Amino acid sequence: MARPAGARTRRRSLVAAVALTALLALYLWVVTARALALLRTGEPVAIGLGAAILVLPVLAVWAIGREWRLALEVQAMADELAEAGRLPLDDLPRSPGGRIDRAAATDAFAAARAEAEQSPDDWGTWYRLAFAYDAAGDRRRAREALRIAARLHRA
Numbered sequence: 001m002a003r004p005a006g007a008r009t010r011r012r013s014l015v016a017a018v019a020l021t022a023l024l025a026l027y028l029w030v031v032t033a034r035a036l037a038l039l040r041t042g043e044p045v046a047i048g049l050g051a052a053i054l055v056l057p058v059l060a061v062w063a064i065g066r067e068w069r070l071a072l073e074v075q076a077m078a079d080e081l082a083e084a085g086r087l088p089l090d091d092l093p094r095s096p097g098g099r100i101d102r103a104a105a106t107d108a109f110a111a112a113r114a115e116a117e118q119s120p121d122d123w124g125t126w127y128r129l130a131f132a133y134d135a136a137g138d139r140r141r142a143r144e145a146l147r148i149a150a151r152l153h154r155a
Contacts, residue, residue, distance in 0.1 A: 010075075017071070021064060028057040070143075073150040077127050080153075088128045092135055105135040116145075123152035 031053065038050030081087040092108060093101040112132035116125040130145035 021068070024060065024064065028060055032057045070146060070150060073153065074127075074146055077123065077149060077153050081124060081127065086124055088131050090131075090135075100135050102136075105132075105137070108132050109136045121152060123149045126152060 035050045035053040035057070038046045038053065041047070041050075078087060092104045095101065109129075109132040112125070112129040116122075116129040119125045126145050126149035130142045130149060133139075133142035133145055
């Protein structure tokens with residue numbers, strides 16, 4: 001039985017994310033090994049550098065864990081919205097090059113923002129607002145709206 005195109009795309013994306021995370025883990029392992037080697041030298045400057053360098057892998061592991069958690073939560077929310085028939089459609093008009101029409105994105109954003117303002121405790125409205133932000137080109141706010149949606153979804 002053939003898989004739907006969405007499932008194949010999701011699987012490819014997951015494989016790519018796992019591969020990039022594995023490469024980053026390898027890089028972090030090498031950086032950690034070098035930092036520990038500096039700490040073991042006994043030289044004050046090397047110990048200071050080793051300690052400073054050791055902070056980077058710790059921050060990276062925290063950030064990677066945070067992003068993976070958000071990705072899993074976003075997928076769970078998408079699955080739930082799809083089952084309920086409430087998943088936002090990507091139906092905005094595009095240029096021949098594939099760019100979303102800015103005027104249409106602005107209109108869609110205004111509608112999504114109004115919906116989120118009317119129902120601030122509904123994670124589904126924050127989910128749709130996040131994708132409206134993304135279509136409008138504001139990735140930072142889109143990610144923050146997804147984090148709010150995930151927090152409300154967990155509650």
